[in-house]
Amino acid sequence: MKTMTLAGKRSQPGSEIIPDADWWRGGVIYQVYPRSYQDTSGDGIGDLIGIAERIGYIASLGVDAIWISPFFTSPMKDFGYDVSDYTNVEPMFGTLGDFDHLVKVAHDHGIRIIIDLVLSHSSDQHPWFIESRLDRTNPKADWYVWSEPKPDGTPPNNWLSIFGGSAWQWDGKREQYYLHNFLTSQPDLNFHNAEVQDALLDVVRFWLDRGVDGFRLDTINFYFHDKELRDNPPLARELRNDSIAPAVNPYNHQLHIYDKNRPENIEFLKRFRALLDEYPGTTAVGEVGDAQSGLQIVADYTSGTDKMHMCYAFEFLSKAPVTVDRVRTVMTDFITAAPEGWACWAFSNHDVIRHATRWGDNVNDRDRFLRLLAGLILSLRGSVCLYQGEELGLTEADLAFEDLQDPYGIQFWPDFKGRDGCRTPMVWSENEQSAGFTIGQPWLPVPPEHRHLAVDAQDHVQGSMLNHYRRLLTFRKAHRPLAKGSLEFHESGDQVLSMVRRDGNEAIFCAFNLSEETQIIARPAGEVEPLDGHGFSGFLRADTIELSPYDAFFARLG
Known part of the structure; x- marks a missing residue:
């Protein structure tokens, strides 16, 4: 679809869809x-x-x-x-x-x-970094994070790279270290x-x-x-998490508050x-x-x-x-x-x-x-x-x-x-x-x-x-509360997750059996209208809802 001209310049006429400032919310x-x-x-x-x-x-x-x-x-x-x-x-x-x-x-x-x-960060082959590493006085000398070594020549602090080892790489041209949170070929830009x-x-x-x-x-x-390049403190073992770095990587041993x-x-x-x-x-x-x-x-x-x-x-x-x-x-x-x-x-x-x-x-x-x-x-x-x-x-x-x-x-x-x-x-x-x-x-x-x-x-x-x-x-898409509504949880035991998504006057009740056993939960209060079209088979009884293993139930609440 084509639209009116927007506030920002667009170089591709006819390549726009109707703007909706709220499309992303629940998209x-x-x-x-x-x-x-x-x-x-x-x-x-x-x-x-x-x-x-x-x-x-x-x-x-x-x-x-x-x-x-x-x-x-x-x-x-x-x-x-x-x-x-x-x-x-x-x-x-x-x-x-x-x-x-x-x-x-x-x-x-x-x-x-x-x-x-x-x-x-950029590649170390980006023209910005190529210029930055030439010397300490060029126009882009401060575009990346450079630091002097400690007196013994070791890196400025204890920061670690997600890809393993120190987050600092020595550069012989500038005789300084540069920061890389990832690969040594990915120097960090200096947002300061x-x-x-x-x-x-x-x-x-x-x-x-x-x-x-x-x-x-x-x-x-x-x-x-951190401008002062302070050391990160250690992180307790029970707080470590594998979603950022694998357990074999000591990156997980720090509380990353300064890097x-x-x-x-x-x-x-x-x-x-x-x-x-x-x-x-x-x-x-x-x-x-x-x-x-x-x-x-x-x-x-x-x-x-x-x-x-x-x-x-x-x-x-x-x-x-x-x-x-x-x-x-x-x-x-x-x-x-x-x-x-x-x-x-x-x-x-x-x-x-x-x-x-x-x-x-x-x-x-x-x-x-x-x-x-x-x-x-x-x-x-x-x-x-x-x-x-x-x-x-x-x-x-x-x-x-x-x-x-x-x-x-x-x-x-x-x-x-x-x-x-x-x-x-x-x-x-x-x-x-x-x-x-x-x-x-x-x-x-x-x-x-x-x-x-x-x-x-x-x-x-x-x-x-x-x-x-x-x-x-x-x-x-057919039920707006699922995309944009508020959320309130209901109590249905430790095997069934149940909640209500609410948008304006419309409320949708959802229940998910996360177990491998059939579960029976209480029916929500008031009028309950089961919804179809979602592919699940949970069903409503007089006073309860029955959910087969790994099954779900959706209903509109009156």
């Missing part, structure tokens, strides 16, 4: 990992044209937007999360013209485009420098002018560091939001990479209307099982911390073991369990990110060491196998070469166990996992 975002979605060039690596060719499929799911992981110019040391040019496309993914085409095709299908911005902030906001404007509808901000809480999560970030986020507000209908979701105080940071970053629209939380990306108590605790803690804030929930993404394996390996009926989890995440208060292949029920691939590409997995093998297992190619056709992903040699193997879950094997099967997701997304 469902489908994450596309471009390397693994669809290859059209035959090089075995997915590309932007491939995504454009599959927009019809994405639209058939009923999602509101797609989030595309980084496709910018990059040496690919961390597969695009090491950017060497923020305003161009890495040739393996295509061209700026291909991106413009993708935006238009998506908008023609009513799908918004969210792109992944990596602002906390106003020129850096301005340059990065220029990048944001470039893509807004190109027609994007929003941004997923990678590692948003890593932007600022990230700094209060100065709030003012930058306000500058960022002010820029987005010039472009009606755009949004931003910040990834809070912190398992220690993540919900409080999400609350801080989304409170009010002058910072992030929403934040991408890690609370459901760890191995901790999904239980009634856990879901209630996470949701209650967030609502208490930020009653007017907004979170974006995910069970899987490109960095963690797929939840079909992470949680599904521990149940007797994985298929029913995954169907229940789909209903659950699409009923929680907040927006939702679905990761490509999640709608097919894809499990984590178990790859051989020689097939690994991820430097994280190679570094910590065999105790931690890295992120390649969740990044294997999308399976489109059960019997085609490489499952329809490429006519070439795929950059990661296509797991044989994924083939029978391919899109063409599920598309026309009414009871398939794929069509279950389609039904649920249609159901969510």
Whole structure:
């Protein structure tokens, strides 16, 4: 659809959809990992044209937007999360013209485009860093985080890299250390420098002018560091969490209060939001990479209307099982911390073991369990990110060491196998070469166990996992409280999660049996009108509701 001219400049006439300032609140975002979605060039690596060719499929799911992981110019040391040019496309993914085409095709299908911005750090091959490391007096000398060594030549403090080892790398040219929270080839930008902030906001404007509808901000809480470079304190063993770094990585042994999560970030986020507000209908979701105080940071970053629209939380990306108590605790803690804030929930993404394996390996009926989890995440208060292949029920691939590409997995093998297992190619056709992903040699193997879950094997099967997701997304759109309403939990024992989503005068009761046994719960007070169209079979009796194992029930309350 075409629209009136908006406040912000748009360089792609006709490539806009009707702005809705509130579309993101309760929106469902489908994450596309471009390397693994669809290859059209035959090089075995997915590309932007491939995504454009599959927009019809994405639209058939009923999602509101797609989030595309980084496709910018990059040496690919961390597969695009090491950017060497923020305003161009890495040739393996295509061209700026291909991106413009993708935006238009998506908008023609009513799908918004969210792109992944990596602002906390760049590649060491970015022209900014190349200039910065020349000497201590050049115009960009202070654009990255440089520091003198201690008198004995060791790093300035005890900060650790998520990818292992010290977060400081010695540079012989400047005879100083530079900070890298990730790979040594990913130096951290110095957000205390106003020129850096301005340059990065220029990048944001470039893509807004190109027609994007929003941004997923990678590692948003890593932007600022403590100016005094104080040591992080130790973290008690019982508080450590595996959703940020594996247990084999000592990164989890610190309380990260000085190398990230700094209060100065709030003012930058306000500058960022002010820029987005010039472009009606755009949004931003910040990834809070912190398992220690993540919900409080999400609350801080989304409170009010002058910072992030929403934040991408890690609370459901760890191995901790999904239980009634856990879901209630996470949701209650967030609502208490930020009653007017907004979170974006995910069970899987490109960095963690797929939840079909992470949680599904521990149940007797994985298929029913995954169907229940789909209903659950699409009923929680907040927006939702679905990761490509999640709608097919894809499990984590178990790859051989020689097939690994991820430097994280190679570094910590065999105790931690890295992120390649969740990044294997999308399976489109059960019997085609490489499952329809490429006519070439795929950059990661296509797991044989994924083939029978391919899109063409599920598309026309009414009871398939794929069509279950389609039904649920249609159901969510038909009942506004599920997307935008408030949430209040009901007491239904320790095996059934029950809650009411309320928007205006409409209230929807939801109940989820998280156990492998049939459960009977009390009927809510007042008029209860069972709803259908969601694919579950829980049913209402005179005074109770009966739920089969891993089953759900939905009703409108009078």
